[in-house]
Amino acid sequence: MTVILVSSDNQDFKVDKEVAERSILIKNMLEDVGESDSPIPLPNVTAAVLTKVIEYCEHHRNDPVQVPEETDDPRKRSNDIEEWDMKFMQVDHEIILAANYLDIKPLLDVGCKTVANIIKGKTPEEIRKAFNIVNDFTPEEEAQIKKENEWAEDR
Amino acid sequence: MDAHHHPQQHVFIPSDEPLDHRAVALHFSWFLDKNTLLACLRVSRSWFAALEPCLWHSFTLLRDLPSPTLPQQPFQGVQRQQERTTLHPRRYPTPGSIQRNARHIARLRYFGELPFLKALVPHLNQLRYLEVTRYTEEVKQLLQQNATTLHTLILKGDPLIPGDTILVDRIWHHLLDCSALRVVELNSAIVSDYEGTKFGKVCHKLTSLSLIDSKFLERPKSDDEFLHLHTLVLERSYLPTEDQPPLFELCPVLENFTWRSRSGKLSIFKFLIFLNAGRGEALSGLDLSGSQIVDSDLASIIRLLPGLTRLRACNSLFGPEATRVVVEVRQHQIQELVLLECPGFGPMEAQIVLTACSRLQVFSAPVVNAMHMAELAVLTNLRVLRLGEVTDMEEGPFLLDLKVHSGLGLLSTLGRLEVLDCEKLKPVMEFSDLQWVVRTWRSLKTLVGSVHPNFEQRDLSNEFLASQLPGLETYLTQAERSLALAAR
Numbered sequence: 001m002t003v004i005l006v007s008s009d010n011q012d013f014k015v016d017k018e019v020a021e022r023s024i025l026i027k028n029m030l031e032d033v034g035e036s037d038s039p040i041p042l043p044n045v046t047a048a049v050l051t052k053v054i055e056y057c058e059h060h061r062n063d064p065v066q067v068p069e070e071t072d073d074p075r076k077r078s079n080d081i082e083e084w085d086m087k088f089m090q091v092d093h094e095i096i097l098a099a100n101y102l103d104i105k106p107l108l109d110v111g112c113k114t115v116a117n118i119i120k121g122k123t124p125e126e127i128r129k130a131f132n133i134v135n136d137f138t139p140e141e142e143a144q145i146k147k148e149n150e151w152a153e154d155r
Numbered sequence: 156m157d158a159h160h161h162p163q164q165h166v167f168i169p170s171d172e173p174l175d176h177r178a179v180a181l182h183f184s185w186f187l188d189k190n191t192l193l194a195c196l197r198v199s200r201s202w203f204a205a206l207e208p209c210l211w212h213s214f215t216l217l218r219d220l221p222s223p224t225l226p227q228q229p230f231q232g233v234q235r236q237q238e239r240t241t242l243h244p245r246r247y248p249t250p251g252s253i254q255r256n257a258r259h260i261a262r263l264r265y266f267g268e269l270p271f272l273k274a275l276v277p278h279l280n281q282l283r284y285l286e287v288t289r290y291t292e293e294v295k296q297l298l299q300q301n302a303t304t305l306h307t308l309i310l311k312g313d314p315l316i317p318g319d320t321i322l323v324d325r326i327w328h329h330l331l332d333c334s335a336l337r338v339v340e341l342n343s344a345i346v347s348d349y350e351g352t353k354f355g356k357v358c359h360k361l362t363s364l365s366l367i368d369s370k371f372l373e374r375p376k377s378d379d380e381f382l383h384l385h386t387l388v389l390e391r392s393y394l395p396t397e398d399q400p401p402l403f404e405l406c407p408v409l410e411n412f413t414w415r416s417r418s419g420k421l422s423i424f425k426f427l428i429f430l431n432a433g434r435g436e437a438l439s440g441l442d443l444s445g446s447q448i449v450d451s452d453l454a455s456i457i458r459l460l461p462g463l464t465r466l467r468a469c470n471s472l473f474g475p476e477a478t479r480v481v482v483e484v485r486q487h488q489i490q491e492l493v494l495l496e497c498p499g500f501g502p503m504e505a506q507i508v509l510t511a512c513s514r515l516q517v518f519s520a521p522v523v524n525a526m527h528m529a530e531l532a533v534l535t536n537l538r539v540l541r542l543g544e545v546t547d548m549e550e551g552p553f554l555l556d557l558k559v560h561s562g563l564g565l566l567s568t569l570g571r572l573e574v575l576d577c578e579k580l581k582p583v584m585e586f587s588d589l590q591w592v593v594r595t596w597r598s599l600k601t602l603v604g605s606v607h608p609n610f611e612q613r614d615l616s617n618e619f620l621a622s623q624l625p626g627l628e629t630y631l632t633q634a635e636r637s638l639a640l641a642a643r
Contacts, residue, residue, distance in 0.1 A: 096179055096183070097179055100178055100179045108182060112182055112183045115183065115186075116183070119187070119194075122191070127195065127198050128198055134199065135198070135199060137200065137203075145203065148249055149193055149210065152193060152248075
């Protein structure tokens with residue numbers, strides 16, 4: 001059985017139901033709505049991002065479904081990313097946002113882990129270089145933030 | 156790709172909420188260590204705005220904050236703590252920072268009676284997780300302020316004050332008002348003998364209940380069963396006499412059951428009746444350590460648990476009979492087996508388990524040692540490996556080596572290994588062996604024990620391992636590791 005997903009820029013994507021249901025958001029909706037041919041609009045996801053998300057879900061269509069955790073803030077590890085996933089993730093924060101919106105936790109985790117691995121141990125300047133970010137703090141402001149949050153440092 | 160669809164058709168939009176940047180920022184922050192997160196705050200204004208609340212999501216306030224200039228001193232009482240507070244204010248957030256951010260705290264661990272707490276409490280109304288050591292009246296205020304959000308409550312007496320207990324009776328009606336409460340853990344608590352009904356009412360909404368080092372003069376009273384309780388932990392807790400039904404009888408959906416009781420033995424007879432009535436079908440994790448259960452009873456219990464995947468039975472008489480049942484009916488499902496100090500579990504039993512139980516991720520039995528490399532190698536799911544002493548000295552000192560060419564190389568199949576405990580083995584590992592470890596066991600996070608008898612060599616080895624395996628923690632003994640984990 002197939003479903004039609006519609007991106008925010010009005011492109012249709014025909015996808016197997018099993019693949020679409022990697023998104024818990026879509027899965028729950030289909031359960032509520034029942035059998036229907038209606039296309040499913042995703043006003044928050046562009047075609048470019050949706051293409052990548054569908055690619056991820058196709059590749060992982062046979063993965064075991066993740067059980068939702070009752071408590072949040074688990075200890076997360078950054079090392080165990082599948083090789084395919086590593087190549088798939090060109091750091092695109094839009095994919096991370098889409099994964100959160102569509103409730104595809106494994107994709108959200110992969111995206112976050114990838115970015116985390118890039119910035120681990122870096123100074124603010126090194127992080128800015130990695131992502132081409134302009135520093136809009138004055139040196140005084142930056143120093144104040146450092147001082148104000150000294151209490152949180154890991155010693 | 157079909158480019159047209161019908162605008163008139165009734166469409167269901169899964170969600171028209173805007174993208175949740177805040178939730179994503181929070182999720183992302185969990186993958187960062189503290190210092191990297193702090194560096195992120197200084198990257199730019201938008202990063203600061205997105206990530207500052209994440210810094211406050213989990214807040215810990217314990218009494219022994221390390222001071223960078225004073226030497227570490229043992230706890231000297233509350234007054235000294237107050238002194239330390241005023242001498243080093245930068246170890247606490249500024250009032251302005253608290254005003255701006257304390258409302259983001261969702262997880263709070265604190266030691267009661269710290270003066271700083273009073274500044275924090277008025278701002279806290281989003282708590283989901285609350286862990287308190289040393290009960291103070293702030294607990295009541297926090298329960299009231301967070302009645303709709305609190306999910307987990309952990310209360311502990313002060314471990315440095317012998318006999319410090321929490322009289323839970325003070326807070327039952329507050330707990331009843333906490334509509335989202337699902338997980339409760341009580342350490343060093345006392346429940347008096349007229350609060351059974353309220354206790355029962357609270358238990359009705361819980362999914363997890365842990366009673367540790369506590370004294371219950373009355374069990375939770377209820378005519379109905381606790382239909383949501385899937386985890387029950389009774390550790391060194393005193394429960395009233397056996398004429399009342401044991402707590403587990405009220406829990407038909409139990410998935411995890413721990414009984415480590417100091418006083419009174421688990422009524423094995425009643426437990427077996429409970430299981431025999433098919434009530435153990437959901438039970439997947441069982442911990443009967445310290446219960447001195449005999450081999451044949453363990454065998455019966457295992458046979459009656461079709462869903463068993465995790466079993467701990469330290470300090471029991473787990474032996475040949477229980478082993479036989481495990482390999483006959485549970486060999487394809489058992490994932491964790493912890494059998495420390497089981498005199499009846501010998502090398503032969505270990506051999507049988509290693510050969511039959513291919514799904515094992517955690518296997519701790521001192522009798523498993525370097526002689527079993529070939530058998531261990533097939534347990535590709537193994538996450539925790541504990542190697543015991545080599546008792547068969549006829550084989551000579553070569554087995555004390557954990558060297559690639561003398562058996563270690565066989566364990567290259569253990570790609571998921573996270574914890575290596577060789578405290579009892581006391582091996583000698585050379586540089587080439589360590590290089591093998593960092594190439595092969597990329598998931599290794601914890602090392603317990605010493606990899607070389609010479610302490611300088613050991614320190615250098617640990618340094619090397621930690622430099623190559625990010626996040627690796629090394630401990631000399633299991634006791635040291637337990638302390639470190641408890642302090643977190």
